[in-house]
Amino acid sequence: YVSDNTTCENVFICSTESPDQYVELLQLCDGVMECEKETSVCHATRFTARPFVSPVQLKDSLYVLHCLPGLEKINLLEPCNQETFKNPNYPTFGALQATHIRVPSRKIICRHLFGELYVYLSCIGNCLDAKCPLKPLKPTSCH
Secondary structure (H helix, E strand, O other): OOOOOOOOOOEEEOOOOOOOOEEEHHHOOOOOOOOOOHHHHHHHHOOOOOOOOOOEEEOOEEEOOOOOOOOHHHHHHOOEEEEEEOOOOOOOOOOOOOEEEEEEOOOEOOOOOOHHHHHHHHHHOOEOOOOOOOOOOOOOOOO
């Protein structure tokens, strides 16, 4: 806010009621709370994307990465196969039935995958750098 002929810097004005309270733009979102609304402004302007952790389900199949319908041109470069994710050979509790899943035909590096994607691809054996994290549990394991 300038009341005379001096130049005005680019600043974030904290409130229209008190224009003399401001934060310089370089200090905005620096973790130091100088304004009431600073946190909400920083959150709105610096939205961080959440990781993609689940396959996409269409009808009775799951689709992973570029194996989605509509991405056929990418599939020509890196084909996809339909695999069946089965319950392990040992007794499991709370496990799903066999699931059809479309995955890349080649093994991939899975260190950038999380959640269900990581579990499905590593347990199908489609990861170069990961083993299936599912382990057998006894009925008494959760006591």
